Amino acid sequence: MKNSLAKWALLPITLLTANFANAQSTHYTPATELTLVGKIEPTQQVYHRVDTVAYPAMPQAVKRLLTNSAGLAIAFKTNSSTVSVKWCTSSSKPLVNMTAIAYEGLDLYIKKNGRWQFAGVGRPNGDCTEYTLVRNMDGSEKECLLYLPLYDEIKSLEIGVEDGATIEALPDPFQRRILLYGSSILQGASASRPGMAYPARLSRETGLNLLNMGLSGSAKMEKAVADMIAAVPVDAFVLDCVPNSSPQEIRERTAYLVNTIREHHPKAPILVIPSTVRENGAFDQEVGQRVQAQNKQIEEEVAKLLRSGVKNLYLLSYDQQLGADHEGTIDGSHPNDLGFDRMLKQLKPQILAILKKHRLLAD
Amino acid sequence: MKNSLAKWALLPITLLTANFANAQSTHYTPATELTLVGKIEPTQQVYHRVDTVAYPAMPQAVKRLLTNSAGLAIAFKTNSSTVSVKWCTSSSKPLVNMTAIAYEGLDLYIKKNGRWQFAGVGRPNGDCTEYTLVRNMDGSEKECLLYLPLYDEIKSLEIGVEDGATIEALPDPFQRRILLYGSSILQGASASRPGMAYPARLSRETGLNLLNMGLSGSAKMEKAVADMIAAVPVDAFVLDCVPNSSPQEIRERTAYLVNTIREHHPKAPILVIPSTVRENGAFDQEVGQRVQAQNKQIEEEVAKLLRSGVKNLYLLSYDQQLGADHEGTIDGSHPNDLGFDRMLKQLKPQILAILKKHRLLAD
Numbered sequence: 001m002k003n004s005l006a007k008w009a010l011l012p013i014t015l016l017t018a019n020f021a022n023a024q025s026t027h028y029t030p031a032t033e034l035t036l037v038g039k040i041e042p043t044q045q046v047y048h049r050v051d052t053v054a055y056p057a058m059p060q061a062v063k064r065l066l067t068n069s070a071g072l073a074i075a076f077k078t079n080s081s082t083v084s085v086k087w088c089t090s091s092s093k094p095l096v097n098m099t100a101i102a103y104e105g106l107d108l109y110i111k112k113n114g115r116w117q118f119a120g121v122g123r124p125n126g127d128c129t130e131y132t133l134v135r136n137m138d139g140s141e142k143e144c145l146l147y148l149p150l151y152d153e154i155k156s157l158e159i160g161v162e163d164g165a166t167i168e169a170l171p172d173p174f175q176r177r178i179l180l181y182g183s184s185i186l187q188g189a190s191a192s193r194p195g196m197a198y199p200a201r202l203s204r205e206t207g208l209n210l211l212n213m214g215l216s217g218s219a220k221m222e223k224a225v226a227d228m229i230a231a232v233p234v235d236a237f238v239l240d241c242v243p244n245s246s247p248q249e250i251r252e253r254t255a256y257l258v259n260t261i262r263e264h265h266p267k268a269p270i271l272v273i274p275s276t277v278r279e280n281g282a283f284d285q286e287v288g289q290r291v292q293a294q295n296k297q298i299e300e301e302v303a304k305l306l307r308s309g310v311k312n313l314y315l316l317s318y319d320q321q322l323g324a325d326h327e328g329t330i331d332g333s334h335p336n337d338l339g340f341d342r343m344l345k346q347l348k349p350q351i352l353a354i355l356k357k358h359r360l361l362a363d
Numbered sequence: 364m365k366n367s368l369a370k371w372a373l374l375p376i377t378l379l380t381a382n383f384a385n386a387q388s389t390h391y392t393p394a395t396e397l398t399l400v401g402k403i404e405p406t407q408q409v410y411h412r413v414d415t416v417a418y419p420a421m422p423q424a425v426k427r428l429l430t431n432s433a434g435l436a437i438a439f440k441t442n443s444s445t446v447s448v449k450w451c452t453s454s455s456k457p458l459v460n461m462t463a464i465a466y467e468g469l470d471l472y473i474k475k476n477g478r479w480q481f482a483g484v485g486r487p488n489g490d491c492t493e494y495t496l497v498r499n500m501d502g503s504e505k506e507c508l509l510y511l512p513l514y515d516e517i518k519s520l521e522i523g524v525e526d527g528a529t530i531e532a533l534p535d536p537f538q539r540r541i542l543l544y545g546s547s548i549l550q551g552a553s554a555s556r557p558g559m560a561y562p563a564r565l566s567r568e569t570g571l572n573l574l575n576m577g578l579s580g581s582a583k584m585e586k587a588v589a590d591m592i593a594a595v596p597v598d599a600f601v602l603d604c605v606p607n608s609s610p611q612e613i614r615e616r617t618a619y620l621v622n623t624i625r626e627h628h629p630k631a632p633i634l635v636i637p638s639t640v641r642e643n644g645a646f647d648q649e650v651g652q653r654v655q656a657q658n659k660q661i662e663e664e665v666a667k668l669l670r671s672g673v674k675n676l677y678l679l680s681y682d683q684q685l686g687a688d689h690e691g692t693i694d695g696s697h698p699n700d701l702g703f704d705r706m707l708k709q710l711k712p713q714i715l716a717i718l719k720k721h722r723l724l725a726d
Contacts, residue, residue: 096463096486099553099693105459110646119646121694123459136649190462192553192699196690283473283482286499327559327700330462331484336555337690338700 026084026132026160027167034159035075035169037145038203040179040211040232047072047154049213050228057224062215069148070187071199071212075170077143080161082135083108083120088128089152097190097331100124104152107195108133109204111143116204119144121193132160143170145204147195150188151216174209176360181229182240185276187214190330191337198340202348206361210238219244221253230260235360236268237261238351242275243333247290247297254301262310269312269358271351272302276343277321280332287332312358316350318343389447389495389523390530397522398438398532400508401566403542403574403595410435410517412576413591420587425578432511433550434562434575438533440506443524445498446471446483451491452515460553460694463487467515470558471496472567474506479567482507484556495523506533508567510558513551514579537572539723544592545603548639550577553693554700561703565711571724573601582607584616593623598723599631600624601714605638606696610653610660617664625673632675632721634714635665639706640684643695650695675721679713681706 032046043051049071052063067090085106094103101107106122120133133146148154161167180186180199188197195201199210211234215225219241229237239257242250261270274295281288302315321342322328328339335343355361395409406414412434415426430453448469457466464470469485483496496509511517524530543549543562551560558564562573574597578588582604592600602620605613624633637658644651665678684705685691691702698706718724 094457094463096468096488097484097555099462100457100459101693112645117645117689118642118692118695120643121460123694125459134643134646136647138648142646190555192460192555192693196699201690279481280483280497282475282480283497284499285501326481327564327704329481330464330555331486332481336559336700337702338704341690341701 025163026082027163028086028158028160029167031074031157031159033169034167035172037073037075037172037174038071038209038211040213047148047157055224055228058228059218059222059225061218062222062225065187065215065218067153068151068187069154070150070197070214071210072148074146074148074157074159075144075173076159076167077141077170078161078165078167079139079141080165080167081137081139082132082162083144084130084132084160085122085146086128086130086156086158086160087122088155089124089149090155091127092152095151095189097334098151099192101193102150102188102191102196104149105193106133106149107147107193109145109147109195116145118195141166143173145173147200150191150194150197172209173207174203175207177209177211177234178236178238178360179211179213179229179232179234180238180240181213181219182238182273183214183219183243184216185214185243185334186212186219186240187216189216190334191340196337196340198344201340201344202351205348206352208355208361217244220249221245221257223256226253226257226260229257230264234265234268236271236355236358237265238271238273240273242273242294242298245294247293250294250297250301254298255305258305258310258313267312269314269354271354272298272313272315273347274298274316274318276318276335278333279322279326279329282326314354316347318346388526389445390526391449391521391523392530394437394520394522396532397530398535400436400438400535400537401434401572401574403576410511410520418587418591421591422581422585422588424581425585425588428550428578428581430516431514431550432517433513433560433577434573435511437509437511437520437522438507438536439522439530440504440533441524441528441530442502442504443528443530444500444502445495445525446507447493447495447523448485448509449491449493449519449521449523450485451518452487452512453518454490455515458514458552460697461514462555464556465513465551465554467512468556469496469512470510470556472508472510472558479508481558504529506536508536510563513554513557513560535572536570537566538570539599540572540574540597541599541601541723542574542576542592542595542597543601543603544576544582545601545636546577546582546606547579548577548606548697549575549582549603550579552579553697554703559700559703561707564703564707565714568711569715569724571718580607583612584608584620586619589616589620589623592620593627597628597631599634599718599721601634601636603636605636605657605661608657610656613657613660613664617661618668621668621673621676630675632677632717634717635661635676635678636710637661637679637681639681639698641696642685642689642692645689677717679710681709
């Protein structure tokens, strides 16, 4: 009798389980239970880059851009044969010079033979999407890194694995903390997908934790922004804000930014990147002259700061720009993946040499 | 009295002219009065690639894709300091793995020091847009090449120059006719802008007229399509249709396509490109196996055709694929501009060697 009852009692549970395994074979975990990589500082809304309520004087455009999840990624490990994601973003729509995958989609890398390798993208479909980024994998445990949208705000994010598979937080795979402050180019326009933004590529290739404070069109070194940046606890700074700043702004604001950083960080190296050539300046004489004026001005400001005694301040050189064939941009201003590759080939050795000199990276 | 009248009569004309020069300083010319480059055959709707009504047996998807303007460009010369365009496309919306500029926008090149150089893009804004692609140019006469959208249908197109500037048709700058038949990768997914599609790049670099019959997802060598392709009057064929065809379709259809081309073109070289590695096949075991099976099958079919006596048939080799860093795609399947660059670095020398051997290109 007891046995019979037990059998009956088990039957619906078995059926239920079978049904669940078929129709709902994916088990979702809130990404907040995993490891959030690339955070500049703790925030109330976890996928914002900075808690902008703490900085009321910052320009509205900067505050809005700091809600974009550029540079953030989720690190986890799983033995699932599939990786799925449910995510919601804001209602903003992709810019015409970006793919929707880069703007509001996801990008998954998996460790293979000791290096991070592209595994699949999350293709957005409206503001909320459920998508399987990779399937049919072998059942070995894998280290995963899921890059979040470059230009949109994440409202919710859950990562799905097969029922019965494990998923757990992976310790942050990146070392040190290096803050990059700059323009749309830094934020990721116009990489084809989130993991192709240049700080993300450089992080994977060096193992360094590069914090993306790319502020599309709004990296203008305002005082309130400089104060915020300078207070972030990091080991080094990269300033890539020349493209957004007029020659006058560069003249008036560079010293305050650099000196304020130096007050908070007596020894941290500060690396300054000149503006890329604007390919549309090849024929548009005004654009061409503006970039020349910006780069001349930043050279002067850095030289003045060095003369005034600021140490560990470096202006990177960037002569070959985005390639002699002039094919390195999507729109004359923003590098495509080919332009970013050429940009990194020039900048990476300079950045690594400085970081090694300061013992932030092993030889 | 006569003089006074003349003065009065001139006044409103002068005012009108001044007003026109300010508010309507751009003069538009229908693109149909200029040179249309890259046409596969004459069509009733000039921006379609093929007049599909003439081929009722072709699959519906192929017919729809042949209305996309991939590979078409407008050649003209002007001494205007600006180039503007008014254009309308269909209501279709960009795919998530493409930028709107590539999908439904425009891409302008200008001859500089003997080579085509990127000058500016047409950023789409809805289905109909008026946009100035470049401004502030010096007043010298320039040769211009305006690439049309890769994935949309052009409904109307007018090119605008400053009032008083000249604009006229430029003779087609490209030599010979080489038809490329293939998948979305050939059609241009996922180049960042129309001029970065690989046939467009190869045309500019070689001076050859490469006709783009990229048919996204639908390059499956159906009999009706093979019959249409084989009848096009060209000097050489490039077949890049392996990615869309199953191993079975490759086994069943390759011979018919090649033999039918050979009937119409007894000596034209036929170059076959294997499928690119699918980067999402690195972890997805099924995808990886499918590409291997496709490439094994095309090797067998080409070998069989060569044994059967078909001459001037070449299978290109493509071993390094899109780069050892696996960063050459937007989504695992479609090259980004970096992947296209790596693809061309491998394929271009092989293609040029064959075309030189057949005297279609000077040594």
